[in-house]
Amino acid sequence: MPPFPEAARIALANTQLRTNLAHATATIRDKRARVVAEVDDWEELRTAGAATKDRVLLDLDTHLVRLEESLIRAGATVHWARDAEEACRIVADVAKAHHVDEVVKVKSMATQEIGLNEALAQEGISAWETDLAELIVQLGDDLPSHILVPAIHRNRAEIREIFLAGMARAGRPAPEGLDDEPAHLAEAARLHLREKFLRAEVAVSGANFAVAETGTLVVVESEGNGRMCLTLPQVLVSVVGIEKVVPTWADLDVFLQLLPRSSTGERMNPFTSTWTGVTPGDGPQEVHVVLLDNGRTRALADEVGRQALRCIRCSACLNVCPVYERTGGHAYGSVYPGPIGAILNPLLRGVGVDDQVDSLPYASSLCGACYDVCPVKIDIPSVLVDLRAQVVDAHRGGVPRPEAVAMKAAAATFRRPGLLRAAERLTRPGLAVVRRVGASAWTGARDLPPAPKESFRAWWKRTDGGRS
Amino acid sequence: MVTCINDALVPQTGRAVVTLLRRLGVDVDFPEGQTCCGQPMVNTGYLDEAVPVVRTFVRAFEGYDAVVTPSGSCAGCARHQHAIVARRSDDPAFVAAVEETAPKVFELSEFLVDVLGVEDVGASFPHRVTYHPTCHSLRMLGVGDRPLRLLRAVRGIDLVELPGAEQCCGFGGTFAVKNADTSVAMGADKARHVRSTGAEVLVAGDSSCLMHVGGLLSRERAGVRVMHLAEVLAAQEGT
Ligand code: SF4
Numbered sequence A: 001m002p003p004f005p006e007a008a009r010i011a012l013a014n015t016q017l018r019t020n021l022a023h024a025t026a027t028i029r030d031k032r033a034r035v036v037a038e039v040d041d042w043e044e045l046r047t048a049g050a051a052t053k054d055r056v057l058l059d060l061d062t063h064l065v066r067l068e069e070s071l072i073r074a075g076a077t078v079h080w081a082r083d084a085e086e087a088c089r090i091v092a093d094v095a096k097a098h099h100v101d102e103v104v105k106v107k108s109m110a111t112q113e114i115g116l117n118e119a120l121a122q123e124g125i126s127a128w129e130t131d132l133a134e135l136i137v138q139l140g141d142d143l144p145s146h147i148l149v150p151a152i153h154r155n156r157a158e159i160r161e162i163f164l165a166g167m168a169r170a171g172r173p174a175p176e177g178l179d180d181e182p183a184h185l186a187e188a189a190r191l192h193l194r195e196k197f198l199r200a201e202v203a204v205s206g207a208n209f210a211v212a213e214t215g216t217l218v219v220v221e222s223e224g225n226g227r228m229c230l231t232l233p234q235v236l237v238s239v240v241g242i243e244k245v246v247p248t249w250a251d252l253d254v255f256l257q258l259l260p261r262s263s264t265g266e267r268m269n270p271f272t273s274t275w276t277g278v279t280p281g282d283g284p285q286e287v288h289v290v291l292l293d294n295g296r297t298r299a300l301a302d303e304v305g306r307q308a309l310r311c312i313r314c315s316a317c318l319n320v321c322p323v324y325e326r327t328g329g330h331a332y333g334s335v336y337p338g339p340i341g342a343i344l345n346p347l348l349r350g351v352g353v354d355d356q357v358d359s360l361p362y363a364s365s366l367c368g369a370c371y372d373v374c375p376v377k378i379d380i381p382s383v384l385v386d387l388r389a390q391v392v393d394a395h396r397g398g399v400p401r402p403e404a405v406a407m408k409a410a411a412a413t414f415r416r417p418g419l420l421r422a423a424e425r426l427t428r429p430g431l432a433v434v435r436r437v438g439a440s441a442w443t444g445a446r447d448l449p450p451a452p453k454e455s456f457r458a459w460w461k462r463t464d465g466g467r468s
Numbered sequence B: 001m002v003t004c005i006n007d008a009l010v011p012q013t014g015r016a017v018v019t020l021l022r023r024l025g026v027d028v029d030f031p032e033g034q035t036c037c038g039q040p041m042v043n044t045g046y047l048d049e050a051v052p053v054v055r056t057f058v059r060a061f062e063g064y065d066a067v068v069t070p071s072g073s074c075a076g077c078a079r080h081q082h083a084i085v086a087r088r089s090d091d092p093a094f095v096a097a098v099e100e101t102a103p104k105v106f107e108l109s110e111f112l113v114d115v116l117g118v119e120d121v122g123a124s125f126p127h128r129v130t131y132h133p134t135c136h137s138l139r140m141l142g143v144g145d146r147p148l149r150l151l152r153a154v155r156g157i158d159l160v161e162l163p164g165a166e167q168c169c170g171f172g173g174t175f176a177v178k179n180a181d182t183s184v185a186m187g188a189d190k191a192r193h194v195r196s197t198g199a200e201v202l203v204a205g206d207s208s209c210l211m212h213v214g215g216l217l218s219r220e221r222a223g224v225r226v227m228h229l230a231e232v233l234a235a236q237e238g239t
Helices: A005-011 A015-037 A042-058 A060-073 A086-095 A107-111 A118-121 A132-139 A154-170 A180-198 A224-232 A249-263 A294-300 A304-312 A316-320 A322-327 A338-349 A353-362 A369-373 A381-392 A402-415 A417-423 A427-437 A454-464 B003-007 B010-025 B038-045 B047-062 B072-088 B092-104 B108-115 B133-143 B146-152 B178-195 B207-219 B229-234
Strands: A077-081 A104-105 A126-129 A204-207 A208-209 A216-219 A233-240 A270-277 A285-294 B067-069 B105-107 B130-131 B158-160 B201-204 B225-228
Touching: A005 A015, A005 A322, A005 B178, A015 A104, A015 A249, A015 A316, A042 A060, A042 A249, A042 A304, A042 B038, A060 A208, A060 A285, A077 A086, A086 A118, A086 A233, A086 B207, A104 A118, A104 A224, A104 A353, A107 A233, A118 A126, A126 A132, A126 A216, A132 A154, A132 A180, A154 A180, A180 A224, A180 B201, A204 A224, A208 A249, A216 A224, A216 A249, A224 A270, A233 A316, A249 A338, A270 A427, A294 A338, A294 B072, A304 A338, A304 A381, A316 A338, A316 A369, A322 A338, A322 B178, A338 A353, A338 A369, A338 A381, A353 A381, A369 A381, A381 B038, A381 B047, A402 B038, A402 B047, A402 B105, A417 A454, A427 B047, A454 B003, A454 B010, B003 B010, B003 B207, B010 B133, B010 B229, B038 B047, B038 B072, B047 B092, B047 B133, B067 B072, B067 B108, B067 B178, B072 B092, B072 B105, B072 B108, B072 B133, B092 B105, B105 B108, B108 B146, B108 B207, B108 B229, B130 B178, B146 B229, B201 B207, B207 B225, B225 B229
Parallel strands: A077 A285, A104 A126, A104 A204, A204 A233, A233 A285, B067 B105, B130 B158, B130 B201, B201 B225
Antiparallel strands: A208 A216, A216 A270
């Protein structure tokens, strides 16, 4: 994956993508703003949500041990996975133990993060996404572009094409004469998916929250496909990031208010499913929970950045981000795009080793819109700046990059006013050179202002501060 | 405090601040020991390099009652980021000096409305104007509608609303160069909104954002001028 600026250039050239994105983000942005404005104590809710998450992160180990005990008591099998490879192996082993060649999945960021579908495919097991937008992405051999609306970059004409071309290959074909009416497209997906739900023996899910006191996992969703996955198949494997734990049921209260309004702009989401281990004769009879680290303890150790682990994946920050709105999600080269992706990826993976990861903290104009909407008050701009400093520090020593040379030179000028005065005398010729070269990143599309006759500093000196 | 960009590239903004503040009876000085707030280094991640720059800043402004700057961005840097830089130096005296200076730094509209308590600054500017609230003024400082209140009191002004005003113009400091394509795409949308208002002048409280959007408008031969808020507030009949 190329660094962000290059990936963004490709995305920016796609005008259809930009139109789709601008339209979709504006719609959901307005919807969110409307329903958030209805809540008088929204700011208090945000503060409470942030505080609960911080409290959990402070004693994460204790809460996780408690969660594990509760899960085992409820009849679930608990697995710990240090990284993506371990997690994928655990899921594959469960599937293989049941001799299946396909599993159904409810959309889950954690399983996307670890590349589960690809890992299962290598073992000859197909993983079928059952979320409508995920299905569109999967059938289109595409990658998700948004946390919540993975097919945000597609319009309905494109979706019809994808269904017609892809459904038959994956199971029940699209109905004949399918047009691009949203209701007809949804019906086609419903028929296609129903066959999958009834056939599958093993399901894979993530979880939005994991309640430590009872060992209960919670999935919040809009379509009901999650509930089908959680109840129909005999075996269920849930892959859950370790930061998803909350101490008690009472703690859910705040999040179930914050999440739907922030994500889909709804007052309440249509489906909230909770499941606790195994209930004889009802739902899955074998439940596995994979508790996933994959860089989370690394992020936790980062004093400024650890607040990113409060994230409840609502995607509000994506929808208000002016950079995301222009480039879409693929440019971020990760399942976590947008502002949260720009900080979460470097935090999970570490900086200084991969140019693509190192480019992400710079994929922001620091406008701050993400911080304003984040329901758990993650100060994304501050984390971005801190990560930039980490990137710079990781590259200190060795041959300095041109940017580092420029920054050092600028800083040297700015530390002494006398030097600055001298440099300013060179401004006019300096600007003339920039203009003549004309190929610099600035002047490619933008004019520079005409060079002033004298700097403010020189004017102040010449006129005694405007008094003469 | 005259920002480094104002000093070198748009000195008329600094002169307008001086004119305006003197008219309102403020004793204005320009300590020549000042250079830059350090934001270009801080926001690009060069914190070590920012340390001496912030030291220079603090040294230049100690002993003044208030530091007024025509930039929401630089005021935001001084108020919120200087402390981070100072902590990096492991020098408690420097940390203390920053803590003392930071709260004295005001963006122009804050100083006029909150400290001087004026909204009508006696300006006259008979032109069609639209106002862009720059991100750092809007979100980092929370200046709210102070600039608009000041503009509404200007005689003869025809102030028109800018569609999508709160969206970032795409400047973002070194973002404008490091992610030039995205920056230009954002700026082009801003320029389009500006043109749609039919305004003659685009006004904002940050020269850097104005330079970016103004550079695009100029390239498009849009016939829209950009002016800093300070210049409009300093304008009077016959000037
Ligand atoms: S960072 Fe905040 S706004 Fe963005 S997805 Fe996470 S919780 Fe939502």
